[in-house]
Amino acid sequence: MHSTASPRAETRQNRGPAAAADNRRALIAAAREVYAEGGLAAPFSAVAKRAGVGQGSLYRHFPDRTALAVAVFEDNVRDLEEYTAAPDRTIQDLLDRVVDQAVVSTAFIQLVTADLTDPRVATLGERFHAVVERLVERDHAAGRIGAHVEIDDVTMATGMLATELARTDAAARPAASVRARRLFQAAFAPR
Structure with missing residues (x-):
């Protein structure tokens, strides 16, 4: 049976709490940049994009x-x-x-x-x-x-x-x- 998952997805491992802490740090750093550039008018979603994480991760850390x-x-x-x-x-x-x-x-x-x-x-x-x-x-x-x-x-x-x-x-x-x-x-x- 042939898998439809990409090779990258198959080798990806869940890093658990380490990933969560890294994501949080990345989100804070990204937020500093995004809001320094765009002020409060910058979309909240731009923070997740700049940090390279999903929207779910953004809202889990910062509702x-x-x-x-x-x-x-x-x-x-x-x-x-x-x-x-x-x-x-x-x-x-x-x-x-x-x-x-x-x-x-x-x-x-x-x-x-x-x-x-x-x-x-x-x-x-x-x-x-x-x-x-x-x-x-x-x-x-x-x-x-x-x-x-x-x-x-x-x-x-x-x-x-x-x-x-x-x-x-x-x-x-x-x-x-x-x-x-x-x-x-x-x-x-x-x-």
């Missing part, structure tokens, strides 16, 4: 755009946690990293900030708050910022910076970043 945005920001928050863990990191270092992340995550900023009460988003907010708290305490102790600066001030500043960069034309983002950072530095300086 909606918010779930995908949360996954992107979870990676961002994990990066901030690791980056700022070094004892010499400052609020200025945090702002540098937020700028780097905001430039490639602009569309996701709109998604994540659309519903801050979503439990998936709230958890990320709590983790980010802990990063900022550690840096504010460190910078207060070192005299790099004034005693008047509170954790919520820095959290607000980073949110303002990320949101402004998301709304700014890509070519103008570096100048907008410098201007905003100058304002924050003046506001946070010891008095």
